[in-house]
Amino acid sequence: MPMNASPSDSSSRSPKLLEQLRDRIRLKHYSLRTEQAYVQWAKRYIIFHGKRHPAEMGKAEIEAFLTSLVLERNVTASTQNQALSARVPTVLTSEEARALFKHVDHPLMGLIIRLLYGAGMRLLECLRLRVKDVETSPDTRDPLGEFVMAQPPNTTRRRMLGAIAAAPLLWPAMGLAQQARPATRPIPSSGEALPLVGLGSWITFNVGNDRAARDASAEVMRAFFQAGGRLIDSSPMYGSAQEVIGYGRQKLGRPADLFAADKVWISGEAEGRAQIETSRRLWGVPRLDLLQVHNLLSWQAHLPTLFAMKAAGQLRYVGITTSHGRRHGEMEQIMASQPIDFVQLSYNLFDREVEQRLLPLALARGIAVIVNRPFQQGALLERLGRRPLPPWAAEIDCTSWAQFALKFVVSHPSVTCAIPATTSVAHVRENLGAASGRLPDQAMRGRMAAFVAGR
Amino acid sequence: MSEWWTYGLRDLLLFSQRTYSRLFELYNLEWWPLHLFALALGVAALVLWRRGGERAGRALAALLALGWLWVAWAFHWQRYASINLAAGYFRWPSCSRLGFCCGRGRCAAGSRLCRPPGCSSAPAWDCFCLPC
Numbered sequence: 192m193p194m195n196a197s198p199s200d201s202s203s204r205s206p207k208l209l210e211q212l213r214d215r216i217r218l219k220h221y222s223l224r225t226e227q228a229y230v231q232w233a234k235r236y237i238i239f240h241g242k243r244h245p246a247e248m249g250k251a252e253i254e255a256f257l258t259s260l261v262l263e264r265n266v267t268a269s270t271q272n273q274a275l276s277a278r279v280p281t282v283l284t285s286e287e288a289r290a291l292f293k294h295v296d297h298p299l300m301g302l303i304i305r306l307l308y309g310a311g312m313r314l315l316e317c318l319r320l321r322v323k324d325v326e327t328s329p330d331t332r333d334p335l336g337e338f339v340m341a342q343p344p345n346t347t348r349r350r351m352l353g354a355i356a357a358a359p360l361l362w363p364a365m366g367l368a369q370q371a372r373p374a375t376r377p378i379p380s381s382g383e384a385l386p387l388v389g390l391g392s393w394i395t396f397n398v399g400n401d402r403a404a405r406d407a408s409a410e411v412m413r414a415f416f417q418a419g420g421r422l423i424d425s426s427p428m429y430g431s432a433q434e435v436i437g438y439g440r441q442k443l444g445r446p447a448d449l450f451a452a453d454k455v456w457i458s459g460e461a462e463g464r465a466q467i468e469t470s471r472r473l474w475g476v477p478r479l480d481l482l483q484v485h486n487l488l489s490w491q492a493h494l495p496t497l498f499a500m501k502a503a504g505q506l507r508y509v510g511i512t513t514s515h516g517r518r519h520g521e522m523e524q525i526m527a528s529q530p531i532d533f534v535q536l537s538y539n540l541f542d543r544e545v546e547q548r549l550l551p552l553a554l555a556r557g558i559a560v561i562v563n564r565p566f567q568q569g570a571l572l573e574r575l576g577r578r579p580l581p582p583w584a585a586e587i588d589c590t591s592w593a594q595f596a597l598k599f600v601v602s603h604p605s606v607t608c609a610i611p612a613t614t615s616v617a618h619v620r621e622n623l624g625a626a627s628g629r630l631p632d633q634a635m636r637g638r639m640a641a642f643v644a645g646r
Numbered sequence: 647m648s649e650w651w652t653y654g655l656r657d658l659l660l661f662s663q664r665t666y667s668r669l670f671e672l673y674n675l676e677w678w679p680l681h682l683f684a685l686a687l688g689v690a691a692l693v694l695w696r697r698g699g700e701r702a703g704r705a706l707a708a709l710l711a712l713g714w715l716w717v718a719w720a721f722h723w724q725r726y727a728s729i730n731l732a733a734g735y736f737r738w739p740s741c742s743r744l745g746f747c748c749g750r751g752r753c754a755a756g757s758r759l760c761r762p763p764g765c766s767s768a769p770a771w772d773c774f775c776l777p778c
Binding site for chain 2: 401515
């Protein structure tokens with residue numbers, strides 16, 4: 192313990208000794224909490240040994256004190272460490288730390304825990320952290336995982352903070368420090384959590400070779416990931432959308448949170464395989480997370496291919512899609528007979544036919560549901576926008592008609608994720624906002640539906 | 647797909663109006679000041695059309711053929727195909743128009759028609775290479 196006062200009458204000199212200790216701690220710019228902890232332990236140590244001066248005591252007295260903590264007060268090893276030196280304890284292996292981080296769902300909490308662990312910060316130091324405290328020189332931009340587990344011994348906290356903050360994986364989390372994390376729902380076949388709101392790409396991401404428009408699309412993706420989004424949906428049918436998503440992904444540093452959902456839309460099994468490979472290349476991902484048979488086109492040929500890919504680890508989930516309320520009978524048959532993970536269908540405040548059979552069937556069969564056209568390609572919002580948002584929408588934390596419409600869709604217990612498309616950064620944030628705050632219960636859903644129907 | 651007829655035009659849109667407008671904006675930016683040359687070709691086409699005769703008919707047909715070839719390549723193939731899956735096929739009608747104009751040119755020359763009828767409408771637009 193850092194106490195170097197000269198030996199004398201300890202009863203009269205203890206206060207002075209502790210003052211010296213405080214001065215020393217402040218000279219080293221330790222935090223207030225650290226100072227309080229050190230002084231407290233020093234007092235206990237001195238009192239334990241009958242108010243003898245620490246300078247008169249050595250290793251034996253320290254061991255006796257620590258032993259008494261274990262035997263008589265039942266404190267943990269980490270508390271002993273603090274009593275000994277107040278250093279950050281080394282209690283987790285790299286694998287244990289990784290496992291711990293993986294189980295922290297909240298990005299802001301995850302960031303705080305990483306900072307506490309990786310930089311050895313105290314809690315209040317971390318919570319009081321400001322942007323100016325972070326050094327982001329290029330040489331600190333290491334991938335987070337490597338940094339946390341293998342910090343160089345001479346790395347300062349500021350540089351470590353820079354490394355953490357500059358890690359692409361954590362920028363979304365940093366952005367989320369200002370807004371709530373979207374709620375998630377598990378994919379029934381795996382339990383993997385998906386945010387309730389994803390991002391569609393029909394029309395909005397089909398911008399061709401226009402560089403400025405591609406950059407704008409990348410900004411939409413950036414805002415999407417910063418707000419906690421994961422699932423982006425596309426199709427070979429959407430013109431250049433896949434390529435534009437691939438461009439955005441590359442530009443954003445290949446966000447690890449991306450859940451890549453695409454489709455196969457062609458006749459013939461061999462043609463399907465070739466199209467899937469082209470899609471994967473355009474996205475620029477090692478493998479797509481979800482492949483769906485678009486509009487059930489040639490599903491008898493494609494589903495065996497997709498199941499085989501899943502079995503071989505080349506794909507994580509298999510699904511089918513429809514839109515505009517078409518081919519529901521055929522979709523129902525496939526849902527009942529095939530081991531698919533996902534269905535995608537149209538559902539919104541006005542188009543609610545799927546509530547009758549498909550959504551209950553999905554729930555019963557453990558099939559995740561992606562909802563397309565939650566705004567009827569904008570027509571629903573145009574229609575609703577003629578009326579003011581009802582005051583009771585605040586009861587479910589709605590600030591716009593878009594959130595009203597989305598909360599209605601994602602509050603259905605069968606729905607896993609809705610995928611509104613947009614070209615606006617503000618709208619993507621607004622959409623993700625619908626996945627946080629309160630969701631309508633059954634009674635409120637009825638009230639919402641009745642209101643938009645004009646009843 | 648038996649239900650195609652149930653789709654509205656809005657449902658079949660592949661791209662936004664903004665994206666479509668940007669095609670022309672970027673096309674014009676890329677090829678400026680070639681527009682002045684195209685304008686000169688348009689004027690030349692009008693003069694040839696007014697003059698008539700075998701050689702003028704051939705020259706006019708060649709100009710129009712060149713215009714349609716340009717549309718097929720510079721717009722449909724190079725730009726429009728990036729946002730419209732069908733646009734790659736649009737270049738073939740453009741090329742067929744090219745062939746049509748060439749054929750009309752030969753026909754006009756053979757029959758000594760003054761104004762090849764297949765090429766008499768809006769020749770200037772054809773030569774301006776504007777795909778609108």
